[in-house]
Amino acid sequence: MTENITCTCAHWQTHRMALAELLSEAPFPYCPWCGQQLAAESQRDESLLAKYRQRIVEMFFTTDTWGMPDLPNMLLAARPVADYRQLTGDALGTLDLMLTFVETGTRFTTQYGDIDEPFYEGLELMLDDFRDLLLANPHLYEEGDLSLRLPRLARDAGWMGWGYGDYVTEQVSGIMRHFGDV
Incomplete structure (x- = not known):
């Protein structure tokens, strides 16, 4: 129990x-x-988790009145992760949302091109928090699909600028090595 x-x-x-x-x-x-x-x-309430995932995606993919994409406000985009964590205390759900945040930011860059350094720093900070929470809860690595999503993230981010791709690859490799997946 x-x-x-x-x-x-x-x-x-x-x-x-x-x-x-x-x-x-x-x-x-x-x-x-x-x-x-x-x-x-x-x-765990999967429908609640899905709503928070959707909020993260919406924060990244907002448009202005002309239909042009806005640069995401990283504080607002990270807010659903903090809100869910505080509301539920669900570590696996929080890990899922943290990874969703990093994946969505990576997808935003793929779709709209290279962004500025603070954008990538926000993604890196969330990846750091993800790593720390995962290492504090190692039994969650195989739950859900975290172990499958991490290599995909490293592949998708591998070419990106400002050192972001290298950072993601390094962090994901470290996590996978820790859990014996390399």
Whole structure:
């Protein structure tokens, strides 16, 4: 039962094993460190996750009044990830949304051409957060389709500028090496 109840905060990840016995006896609905509601992975709401995925895509692919694409506001585009994480505490869903964010930003660049450095830095920061959360929850690597999506991301980003393609390839290779997938 303990494995199914999660929070995404760093304190939870550090002290999860110490709480195992307490949680098995009387699970409590909130993380004692950050106050975030704990989520049982079996209670994941796929329709809610799909709505948050769609919000991320919409934030990247907005258009102005003339129908021309706007440069995405990276803070607004990342907001659905933070909102979902805070609302549900679902680590796998959060990982899914983080990867969706990076994949969508990569697709935006493929479709509209090279963007500026701050754009790529925003994608890199989200990929860093993804890596950190995944390494804190290694049991989630094989769940969902994360292990299949990472190589595709590295392939799609490999040619991009500002060092972004190299960074993505390096990070994805490191994650896959960590999990013995190379």
